[in-house]
Amino acid sequence: MPHISRVGAVDIEYSHFPVGELWESGFERREAKPDFRTEEPVVVVPGQIVVTSRVQEHRAPVVLAVNDRAGEAPGPAWVLLTSVDYQPIYTGRMAAFDTMNGTASGATAPVEVFGRHAEPGEPIVDLNPARTYRVQVWAQGRAGARERFDSAAQREERDGADVFESYVVVFVPSGTQEPPQPVRVESRRERLARQHGKPPLNMR
Template identity: 60%
Template sequence: MPKISLVGAVHIEHGYFPVGELWEPGFERREHQTDLDARESVMAVPGQIVVISRIQEHVAPVVLAVIDSEDEAPGPTWTLVASVDYRPVYRGRMAVLDTMNGSSGPAAHGLEMFGQRADPGTPFVDLAPAQVYRAQVWSQGRADSRERFDNATRREEGAARDGFEVYLIAFVPSGTQAPPLPAAGEGRRDLLVSKHGKLPLNMR
């Protein structure tokens, strides 16, 4: 049975958006640089999957799912964009992120996939840190989104900037790995700072 998140609305800028693993206290932060000139539709970097949109700036509904098989299609209206391998680097909590402003907010409407309906909300799914995943990026409307966007802009200055693309990122378990672990000796300090805003006097 697929595990499906709520449906978020991602604010896409500069033609891309990430689905990122949320950093956890105690873990070394993973740096990631994305080559946006690589002409790939979907890229994986440590801690993120980056999806390249066909439109520079707009708002798109996005939903996340964990499914059992790569052969499992979400429905007849969805088209597979690309698949990439993803290895969790923290504890596996994945979120849809605006290009520039952190986690996305809720979408205006729900979506249907895998025979289920997902309601609007903030999209998260939990991956197993000891698993390796094949991340499939599916879309609705992407094939002609740029053309429809350009036509709408020509007809009306300041035309609506949503409703052109919809995305589903489905994670399929494909193998195992040693689960990422917090750095020794750092976890307690980070937890205290996050909880109290500063270290106790005896730990400064």
């Protein structure tokens, strides 16, 4: 049975939002700079899967899931946007983020995913860092989202509760890897020995 997160509402700005791995203390922080010049709907960089939206600025419900069955749709109304590869770089704790403001907050209503209701809350799942994953991004409402947004804006009827797009991001185990390891902390003696060629007299 798929493991599903709670459903969050990501604040999308500049037509994209990330699903990213939470950095853990002790690991070397990896910098991620997505290239938005691509026409691909999903961009993968170390530690992040960045989903592009067809609407410039809005709030979208997002659920994360881990499923052993590849290609299983979250439900009949969900359309597969794309599949990409991802490998954990820290401990595998994934969350959906606002474009600019950190982890997404809870949505206002449940979303049905894999025959169950994902209740509002933080959208977080734990991956196994010793595995690699094929990630399937599913969407609802995306095909006509921009047109509906523009129409609402022209009629001055836009409501902050309007839902133009919804997403389910499913992680399917695909292989194995050496799990990422935290950086070993260098002792004061080791640091001084490295800097001066040998440890201080009182540490020999």
